[in-house]
Amino acid sequence: MPPSAPFHPEVPPMLEQSASFCMARSQLESVVEVLNLDVGTLKRLAYPKRSMMVSVPVRMDDGRIEVFFGYRVQHSLTSGPSKGGLRYHPSVDLGEVTALAMWMSWKCGIMNLPFSGGKGGIAVDPAKLSRNELERLTRRFTEEVLNIIGPRQDVMAPDMGTDEQTMAWIMDTYSMKIGYCCPEVVTGKPVEIGGCLGRREATGRGVTYCILEALKDLGIAPGQTTAVVQGFGNVGSITCHELSLRGIRIVAIGDRYGALRNPKGIDIPALTAWVAAGKLLHEFPEGDSMAPEKLLEEPCTVLVPAALDRVITRENASKLNCTLVAEGANGPTTPDADHILKDRGILVIPDVLCNAGGVTVSYFEWVQDIQQLMWSEEQVNGKLQDLMLNAYRRVRTLATTKNLTMRTAALALGVQKVVAEMNRRGLFP
Ligand code: GLU
Secondary structure (H helix, E strand, O other): OOOOOOOOOOOOHHHOOOHHHHHHHHHHHOOHHHHOOOHHHHHHHHOOOEEEEEEEEEEOOOOOEEEEEEEEEEOOOOOOOEEEEEEEOOOOOHHHHHHHHHHHHHHHHHOOOOOEEEEEEEOOOHHHOOHHHHHHHHHHHHHHOHHHOEOOOEEEEEOOOOOHHHHHHHHHHHHHHHOOOOHHHEOOOOHHHOOOOOHHHHHHHHHHHHHHHHHHHHOOOHHHOEEEEEOOOHHHHHHHHHHHHOOOEEEEEEEOOEEEEOOOOOOHHHHHHHHHOOOOHHHOOOOEEEOHHHHHHOOOOEEEEOOOOOOEOOOOHHHOOOOEEEOOOOOOEOHHHHHHHHHOOOEEEOHHHHOOHHHHHHHHHHHHHHHOOOOOHHHHHHHHHHHHHHHHHHHHHHHHHHOOOHHHHHHHHHHHHHHHHHHHHOOOO
16 A cells, blocks of 8 residues: 555654755655555665664874774665765765665666665765875775675775775775685776776766767757766766767866866867866866856756766756756755756756666676676677666656656666565565
């Protein structure tokens, strides 16, 4: 029986203050009616299955001892090993990591991957640590969470502030502990130690496939399309690159230090080389520096938030000047803003679909590591495109037939997959 009145499972006290967790919760509750979920099932989905909080002592280069707080949350263990990134950012806390872990469950569900949702993080600004300090931090964190990770238990991957090198240190620490080489304990590793060709570019490519498909639906040619991208890290920079390869003009880009605008289109290879040389994005000579808080309001066809969460809010949603929002980041749009965008007729490709290319190629990497074989980059990209388009079309069909937003349809598909598996397995004892 579906709940007769809206039912809100209690929020555990530690998560009460978390805007991210409350947002993930309200998104989950938005599909209760669509899926006819009963209260007991909703309760089983509304809490993380397992959360671990650790303090991570690190000897800094100057001899001081610093202690950092780390988290690993496994939202679900229903569909396979927990899967999800490890984030290094000062804002990381239990609520944010729990929300991100829940989103990973729905993301893996939408993509039909044999994984449950997980996420981890350390509250740290990685730019303030030396490479040696980062290595000690990562290895000690791995040691602290060792009991709950493993290729069949919980498989980490890069996220904001972490990269291939971070994964290599985790893989090495884990392998040393168990006594043999275990590349399948993490994904997003360097290719020479079992990483997958195309994994680094996968999220940005997936975002691009979704955008091209949406443009087709909207009847807009890529040559007629402009894009504004917030974030020039892994996801933002690859998305810019892939979009510009297809003739889409990138007219503004922002990062944590500032924003840059050029209505004629920014030269992405030149900007990438500029930033790689350690120069500031907004000082790139072929464009004008602009106020970062105005970036999201810049006129364009496609707006790609590919950095932080909760940047499209009740306050600015009415000021967006785009036809399409493609969520490269996790959680960039608040539920309030979602309503405003819906009323304004702006199409949103939701995070759990739009940025799922990363975890999809992580799945390819895990499979190759287990089978000890290697796919070509063409094979990887081809399979990624197939799975992304297939998911995009399933979400679009549900949205059209049930008159739902793309977000509600995507969440409904993801949650439904987990619920079906949970019900089949039953409740122990
Ligand atoms: N951190 C990425 C995400 O949020 C990738 C996760 C993975 O590959 O496991 O989807």
